[in-house]
Amino acid sequence: MSKIFALAGVVIKELYRRKDFYVLFVLTALLTLGAGMVNFFHDDKIVRYVKDICLLLIWVSALVISVVTTARQIPAEREARTIFPLLAKPVSRAQVIVGKFLGCWLATGVALVVFYFFFAVVTGSKEHFWPWAAYLEAVWMHWVMLGVVIAMVLLGSIYFAAPSSTSTITIIVVGGILLLGTHLKIIALQQPEPMQFILTLGYFVMPHLEWYDLRDFVVYDMGLVPVRAVALATLYAAVWTGIFLVLAWLGFRRKNLTT
């Protein structure tokens, strides 16, 4: 495990020494503060709009950070040839994959905590109400969902040489799942065969990332999601993360790194 943590540590150091996170955080902070200061139509419920905007920005920023950071890990190691001194040590390719995943996931987790804390401070200062348990649940579900995304990006980065290709494809796929995931089954029922079968199959075989979106629970103070549902969702995400990581390892194991 110490090898995996060592690899993860380098990923985290890279993230906080680059400017990506700071730029996105400052942007999110400025937009949220700007939205929070304007009092549209003297509406008392304005805080809901602020929450909605802020959470949307957090989701976009966290997705960009996780995808961009992960997509460059393996290609950058290959391009800078740092992969060779690394693999010349007693470290397996499976450990490299898991170490990279863990580093990206932990780094994204730190970013999420910073974003949500800022969110709690801004919205709490307006409504003088801090539902910490709901926030904690939202952060956890968001982080677990990003675990699946990070594993998916790692898999993509084994096959696509350019990080930009991996990032673009993943953002489109994740965006598509988040926007259409819930509706896909309904859309399928309205289609003729064989489209109905294809869309239904797609609904059942895709990772349902939209289940992890608890923004409405936070914005409309809908209370907590039952712990059992959170646990099951976590297990579901762990299975998908595992599948993507195994596929990434299978690809990386056979990859000729010298060409």
Place this chain on the structure above:
Amino acid sequence: MTAILQTQKLRVEYRSRDFRQGNKIALNGLDLEVHAGEVFGFLGPNGAGKTTTMNVLLGFVPPSSGGASLFGIDVRQPIARQRIGYLPELTYYYKFLTAEELLRFYAKIFGLTRAETDKRIAELLKLVELEHAAKRPIKSYSKGMQQRVGLAQSLINNPDLLILDEPTSGLDPLGRMKVREIIQRLKEQGKTVFFSSHELGEVEAICDRVAILDQGDLKAIGTVAEVSAGSANLEQAFLKIVGYQPSSAS
């Protein structure tokens, strides 16, 4: 004598991108043994198969047939690399890390304790004369300094076998002398050094045995005196072995 690095009928074929050309044979049944405590020079013109051999030994490239082992362990097992140090031809390290952080990272990979790591880092930074720059990011280093960091990382685990791919390539005369001194010191400590080089004078000065490879075939192996027999020096012997024909003056 114990062979700590061994290849048996090692063959590596690359599939050509152009299907009309067929497969390219990078190594053709290489049999090699390097014994404990010797400094072994691995020579050959560009494209001879030196780097491919090293890539197989380090587990980067799987052999098409035959095998290779380090300390009797198949090179495909990561544990085979527990007692080796590797310095690539050109220096490639995480530029956002400092030399100290880089060495600490590799020490963790080898499972060194904190106390061992601290001691080893202090020794190595002194050896490669980088104590003053230990806390500066590697991106701010000169080429020579980066090569010295490379040498330090290859020694972090106090390896019994050091694999160096053209260690003095691109260095100024002072840097070359420094690397040569370090190799000599390691030899005195009883370490085994396996290195490729185009600097035949350097090889002649420090190697116990050499092997000459050409187009994937092992052409000669033995002590420097054995390989140079019948020629003025190692360079002349090398040119003769690889079939160099001097162009006649017009």
